[in-house]
Amino acid sequence: MRLLCFLLTFSLFSCYETTRDCENYKTGKFYSEVYVNDVLYKSTFKRTKDLQIETYNNKIDSSKLRWINDCEVVFKTINPKNRAEKKDIHLKILTTTDSSYTFEYSYVGETKKQKGVAYKAKK
Template identity: 50%
Template sequence: MKNIFLLCILLLLTSCFEVERNCADFKTGEFEFDYIIDGVKKTGRFIRTEDLSINYYDGKIDSSSVRWINDCEFILKTINPKTNAEKDDMHMKILSTDGTSSYTFEYKLAVKKRNKPLRAQRGVAYRIK
């Protein structure tokens, strides 16, 4: 009986937790994020407006159109793709926010490829302006 009571208290306390998601604060701005390629940690930067994202990474500049699904989700479509991989649209989702300084996001292909698993990756973007 004592164990059931403790379990109920634990469930009650953990069910009250709500993740902060002020996604509208991160629709536009300049951000940085870290990523790893071949075991090497690198930093990328992007500037996002309501309908455009300019990405700076690995000495390259890439532009994508932004189509917002709701305040927390959007689709990125590369404007001038150079490879078949760049033709694939990306689905971005803001999972949580930390005040106005950073947000945790998840990204994956917008359309699942046939006979391949749909992998979702996570990252953190930090506001720099």
């Protein structure tokens, strides 16, 4: 009976598998949505292997990319205008679908993380 309960429990948990096909999101055109304190922030960006150009509130920001692995990247602002922009940002892709990915990000070395979703831009 214990074996049956174990197998049933194991089969229920093994059916839930998170998809992480991060390679599809290393380059391309995207838009993202992030909630911070119940406020929605949207941006668009184009990403190459080692560069990301982002537009937010009609302002363009460019960052150099350093991929740690297929699902984690560090952003370094190319021309920081203040102290906050000098801090590197660590982004980790948590899950992927065929058209989007869920991510978490924070300043490097900080424990407070934010989450968001990025979508492939329609061509």
